[in-house]
Amino acid sequence: MSTTPQRITVTLNSKPVGTEQGRSVGAVLMGEGIKAWRTTRNEGKPRGLFCGIGACYDCLVTIDGQPNQRACMVEVCDSMNIEGDFDA
Amino acid sequence: MSAHEEFAFDVAVIGAGPAGLSAAVAAAERGAKVVVCDTGTQPGGQFWRHRPESVFPEPDGHGHHGWKTYLDLRARFDAAISRGLLRYLPNTQVWMTEREDAGRFVLRLTPATGTAIEAATVRAAKLVSCTGGYDRQLPLPGWELPGVMAAGGIQAFIKANGTLPGKRFVVAGTGPFLLPVAANIAEAGGKVVAVCESASLANWLPHLGAASGVPGKALEGAEYAGIFAKHRIRYRTRTVVTEVLGESSAKSVRIAKVDADGAVIAGTEQLLEDVDVVGFGWGFTPQVELAVALGATTRIDADGSLVCVVDGQQASNVPGLYLAGEVTGVGGAVLAVAEGLVAGAAAANGEAPSAGTARQIQRHRRFAGAMHRAHPVPEKWDDLLADDTLVCRCEEVSHGEVVHARVELGATDARTMKSFTRTGMGWCQGKVCGFAVSCLSTKGADDAGTEQASLAAFAKRPVAAPLTLGEISTLDSRQPQDS
Numbered sequence: 251m252s253t254t255p256q257r258i259t260v261t262l263n264s265k266p267v268g269t270e271q272g273r274s275v276g277a278v279l280m281g282e283g284i285k286a287w288r289t290t291r292n293e294g295k296p297r298g299l300f301c302g303i304g305a306c307y308d309c310l311v312t313i314d315g316q317p318n319q320r321a322c323m324v325e326v327c328d329s330m331n332i333e334g335d336f337d338a
Numbered sequence: 339m340s341a342h343e344e345f346a347f348d349v350a351v352i353g354a355g356p357a358g359l360s361a362a363v364a365a366a367e368r369g370a371k372v373v374v375c376d377t378g379t380q381p382g383g384q385f386w387r388h389r390p391e392s393v394f395p396e397p398d399g400h401g402h403h404g405w406k407t408y409l410d411l412r413a414r415f416d417a418a419i420s421r422g423l424l425r426y427l428p429n430t431q432v433w434m435t436e437r438e439d440a441g442r443f444v445l446r447l448t449p450a451t452g453t454a455i456e457a458a459t460v461r462a463a464k465l466v467s468c469t470g471g472y473d474r475q476l477p478l479p480g481w482e483l484p485g486v487m488a489a490g491g492i493q494a495f496i497k498a499n500g501t502l503p504g505k506r507f508v509v510a511g512t513g514p515f516l517l518p519v520a521a522n523i524a525e526a527g528g529k530v531v532a533v534c535e536s537a538s539l540a541n542w543l544p545h546l547g548a549a550s551g552v553p554g555k556a557l558e559g560a561e562y563a564g565i566f567a568k569h570r571i572r573y574r575t576r577t578v579v580t581e582v583l584g585e586s587s588a589k590s591v592r593i594a595k596v597d598a599d600g601a602v603i604a605g606t607e608q609l610l611e612d613v614d615v616v617g618f619g620w621g622f623t624p625q626v627e628l629a630v631a632l633g634a635t636t637r638i639d640a641d642g643s644l645v646c647v648v649d650g651q652q653a654s655n656v657p658g659l660y661l662a663g664e665v666t667g668v669g670g671a672v673l674a675v676a677e678g679l680v681a682g683a684a685a686a687n688g689e690a691p692s693a694g695t696a697r698q699i700q701r702h703r704r705f706a707g708a709m710h711r712a713h714p715v716p717e718k719w720d721d722l723l724a725d726d727t728l729v730c731r732c733e734e735v736s737h738g739e740v741v742h743a744r745v746e747l748g749a750t751d752a753r754t755m756k757s758f759t760r761t762g763m764g765w766c767q768g769k770v771c772g773f774a775v776s777c778l779s780t781k782g783a784d785d786a787g788t789e790q791a792s793l794a795a796f797a798k799r800p801v802a803a804p805l806t807l808g809e810i811s812t813l814d815s816r817q818p819q820d821s
Contacts, residue, residue: 310765
């Protein structure tokens with residue numbers, strides 16, 4: 251593929267991070283070395299991507315203020331705010 | 339065109355993977371007015387998942403099988419859209435299906451991501467449900483650690499993003515699907531430390547007749563053998579991961595040889611260090627809940643999955659409901675395409691498949707049956723579970739709690755287990771733990787029907803996707819949109 255995707259900036263818990271168009275929120279987080287962005291409500295355990303295709307709901311994250319979005323299914327766009335239980 | 343006609347169709351297709359695309363194309367090409375609802379943002383499903391076309395307009399199909407078939411179906415799909423015969427609703431999840439008095443199907447829709455939706459309800463005279471499946475999982479110690487993923491999830495990550503979710507991978511479970519996952523990882527630049535296949539390849543010997551009916555699979559096998567040799571990937575048979583180790587994420591895995599029943603052979607344990615991603619796949623779980631909610635008859639397939647019963651035209655026992663792809667038995671994309679074409683044609687005008695197509699479907703079903711028998715879930719898979727191993731990831735229910743509920747409280751089916759322990763009551767509604775919970779609940783039952791009843795009860799999810807109370811409360815106000 252010869253297409254060069256456009257560079258964009260998203261914020262991870264308010265920290266600006268450069269990435270490129272055409273990636274999932276989960277991929278951008280993983281690309282920054284963040285493997286978990288949610289803690290479970292009972293035992294407070296870290297969770298990130300698991301099924302990767304929208305079935306398991308383990309990878310829930312807040313996107314542009316909307317909670318409980320599946321990080322594996324949402325594509326990043328410029329200026330997107332991604333918030334969760336992680337250190338950016 | 340009034341708003342009423344806008345959302346009333348001859349045929350509704352759920353899913354735009356191999357089966358759904360085929361069904362949609364077959365129906366539209368016979369003149370039916372078709373609507374396709376799919377959770378993806380572009381056609382292809384899991385099998386033909388590719389990078390976003392908005393950014394990469396011309397995917398080259400690298401790492402895909404049957405890409406020419408996809409391009410052909412896609413061209414016909416797009417042509418049907420431009421001829422006004424097909425309405426495509428991407429990023430759309432069907433959360434409920436019902437049959438009205440007139441026999442029409444009503445599909446209630448919610449956005450898969452975000453909040454915008456084109457139509458909240460569609461109605462159609464016929465329904466073709468091609469909802470596919472996802473990796474079947476078995477719990478084991480450490481499987482809840484970040485870095486542990488579904489094998490198919492790793493592949494989806496690579497196909498959709500063009501990057502890897504880590505550096506050093508172990509792929510484990512059973513079935514031929516582990517091979518393309520490992521190959522995709524290696525070709526994308528990741529290190530595959532090991533592929534652990536619980537079955538013995540000698541399991542294929544009794545099924546060579548069925549395998550020879552589908553020679554294309556042997557070619558795929560040869561291709562993977564080449565990739566494995568090139569990247570020096572170790573393919574270990576009769577081997578399982580017994581534990582994933584790490585504090586806040588996966589760091590290493592313990593593996594061991596197993597006997598024919600899946601019991602660990604003492605003295606064969608080994609530690610594989612410096613592993614940051616572990617991918618598990620124990621076959622696939624078909625997503626049957628929408629069909630089950632409509633009353634479709636189910637059976638247990640050779641792989642232990644709950645699947646729907648169809649006739650030679652892919653028709654279920656529910657009048658007007660057709661099913662194609664993994665929901666009728668996990669069998670891969672070639673079979674799904676063939677079934678989708680039959681289902682779409684039948685839904686459009688009652689057309690029956692040609693003798694050649696019927697034979698092709700039978701051949702692929704025989705192959706799938708052989709595959710399932712050669713790659714069973716190990717009988718003693720639950721030997722690996724400790725008391726504190728999580729069984730239900732969402733509600734954090736431990737193996738100890740499940741055993742206690744079965745032995746002390748008489749929870750001997752998945753539904754009772756759910757009531758007592760909350761297994762399957764969280765976000766995923768048992769999609770991930772359902773198979774394991776059903777196995778653990780019915781453990782020791784000698785009635786073959788028990789497991790089927792247990793799985794069937796678990797697949798009853800009238801609300802098939804999480805949604806907000808707000809969405810339910812607007813149901814009535816949505817009616818005028820369609821009438």
